[in-house]
Amino acid sequence: MIPEAEAGARLTIDLAAIAANWRALARRAPGPECGAAVKADAYGLGIAAAVPALRKAGCRTFFVAFPGEGAAVRAAAPDAVVYVLNGLVAGRGEAYAAHDLRPVLGSLEEIAEWSAFQHATGWGGGAALHVDTGMTRLGLRLEEALAHAAALPPFSLVMSHFACADQPAHPLNTRQIAAFRQVRAAFPGTPASLCNSSGLFLPDDLGFDLVRPGIALYGGNPTPGRPNPMAPVVRLEARVIAVRTARAGECVGYGATWTCRAPGRFAIVGVGYADGFLRAGSSADDRDGALARVAGHPCRVAGRISMDLTAIDVGALPEDAVRRGDWVELIGDGLGIDEVGRRAGTIGYEVLTSLGRRYNKRVTGG
Template sequence: MNVAPDPKSIPQGTLLSPEAGQAAAPATATGVLTVDLDAIVANWRKLEKTAVPAECAGVVKADGYGCGAEQVARALSNAGCKTFFVATLDEARAVRAAVPTTAAIYVLGGFFQNTGDAYAKIDCKPVIGDLNELAEWDVFCRRSGWSGGSAIHIDTGMNRLGMTVTEAQGIVPRINAGDHGITLVMSHLASAELLNNPANARQLTAFREIASLFSGVPASLANSSGIFLGAQFQFDIVRPGCALYGINPTPEADNPMQPVVELKARIVQIRNIERGDTVGYGGTWTARRPTRIAIVAAGYADGYFRAASSNDGTRGAEVVVAGRRCPIAGRISMDLTAVDITDLDRNAVRRGHMVTLIGEGITVDELAHHFGTIGYEVLTSLGRRYARIYKGGNATGEPPAPPPAEPAAAST
């Protein structure tokens, strides 16, 4: 049973977790990243419903898009997710420790030489995108007797990883012969977030034709944005990633997903400057009036990119201070960011208070716009100096037990 901590035992300045019984952020934390696992689960359920009858997997690569692969995988598994995708074997190890042995884990980054034993040890499947990889995997399986299966990745227009359609056609006789060990055939959309991009239809046609030759093998094409292109893109398994974490998979329309992360950073100093004074490296921002500046303990080393800086001609990003948006003043540096708080009541904020960098209306996608990038990069760049707090989703629980065996059928 979770028990709320005794307030008298908490050091002054400690940041409490939003839920009783979960670890509190230490008073020494310069910033706090809160991950709402229940929101991730809600997003997965929405995607699952949108893709019915296709299975909805979970892409948890890059440490769960910066949100914590083990915590995210565990929460999704508890919600019913049975298939996970990662990029590397190391990521697969972390996810395997968090999910039941019955869950399938696919490694997207390809099969490296002499790594078969590592796949077998944790029971995960390589996504094979090259005939040489396939030959090496076959040698390992024959020598070891391993029969855990693998996926085949076919390139239909991304020109990144994957066999050509012609190469994939060459292994169709293997499919027809049976006992082929291939558990999934997949491709990846290059422009799914652009609803009317003709590349989507071309890739769909190419994949449908080749996947139809892989008789009896489940097929997967749709990423987060691909799910919203329609049922014809969804096949047997969909592979949402960014949408799970609150990034808008439909940038030409309103975001259908719930926000997942909140990011706060601590004010380490408040200072007054005179009209005409400059702030930050290069003196690119000049005070046009007597100004109060809050110095916040977050910078580009923490994933708060320098591109969101402001200068005398360009307004940069904003943060929320005491419930109100305030603009960044000058260049963001490695560890610190200056914020103009002149318009706040003087008693509204003081040293040690937290400001909101993501949350309270500031979305990951908005911040990505100021950074000149995409929400994926924002989330995966969040620094390790932030204390992390998890809300909901069995955040501190043990890996779920495998489902109970089916009862034996009664004799007749």
């Protein structure tokens, strides 16, 4: 932990907000079980902190990408069900058995290897079947799953994944729903799961037996274009290292991409792309990039975001509004992760999972 007095920036993670978001999502689908995707170290916020908060709120089933993440979940929630979305690592069945992890199997080859491992070791742990209904990423093709359904071993879950649930009118949603209903009928009695965060907000009741939200738990908006129904979870604040002045015509930052049109003032803060404040949020003479809130006012980033430093245009503020040592907000009230991502030409997922390790990190609400 970097002491706050020495840190260039501080990151606050609100575990109570994560728990509240999980409860709100569970209420949207009161019949099915509500799980939680905690892959990528709980979307960058920390499995060791997020999983106990979710477990205390009532979550019993977690989804990760790799078995190492599953082991971290198992340490934080010994009684949880843990699925590994990226499937079975070849030749590593014992890694799943050691931590009671359930691989999400997406090919006949994986299914055969898992069955052979269970037969050879006597391991009776569960596994999920992933059927591709339109993502063309992982999973058996629909026709493949239907053709082999009768011969496949039993599974603890059958699942698929929406490609366009954040676009409710996209025609692929309808095709995927119809395909998954065929899958469910082919595996009677096996619990079924389709909905991610945005899937929970589609018009149809698609909860099936288990929903598995991810980004919405961490404050991302599952309904793009509409008000965000989720509570914000993270706040990122950067320390002002210096306040500089510049003459008209002088440039700010690498590449001289941002030119002062009039005499100006700039707060230089101790955060940059090495901390996950994305370089793609840089500003130039012909482009506005990221924003910061300085003394409660929105102010533009000036010039390129560099590795350790960012310049913020504070020329419109009173001279005494910002001083060396003050804190400015980069993510927080009015600057949610989705807006920060949009201004950097990306998405809130990347903003969260890019947050670095040089912050003074504070976890509240646990």
